[in-house]
Amino acid sequence: MAKPVRAAIGDTWIRCSFxxxxxxxxxxxxxxxSGAEFMNLGWANESATGLICWNCGYVLLFANPGLKLYKVEKDKG
Structure with a gap:
């Protein structure tokens, strides 16, 4: 099971846009x-961090290397 996180870039905390x-x-x-996939070089493609909203499931993508993730304790209830 995925662990809950909060995320920020610099002093700006990320919120779900939905x-x-x-x-x-x-x-x-x-x-x-498609070019890299056609040449069987898909492994060389860039990657991003996907943040999936814990509440609604909306996906945000970040290619910014300054994105920081912080562990969160979710309520058990």
Whole structure:
């Protein structure tokens, strides 16, 4: 099970653009290009951090290396 995180770039905390939630689960997402896939070089494509809103499931993508993730303890209830 994915661990909940909060995220920020510099002093700006990330919020879901759909529901304004501030807790996410994260995963690496490949930014595939058709040219690289055609040449069997998909492994060389750039990747981004996908933040999946814990509340509504909306996905935000960040290629900014300044994105910082902070672990969160979710309520058990």
């Amino acid at each position: 529901c304004q939630g501030d807790v996410f689960r994260n995963r690496e997402v490949k930014l595939n290009s």
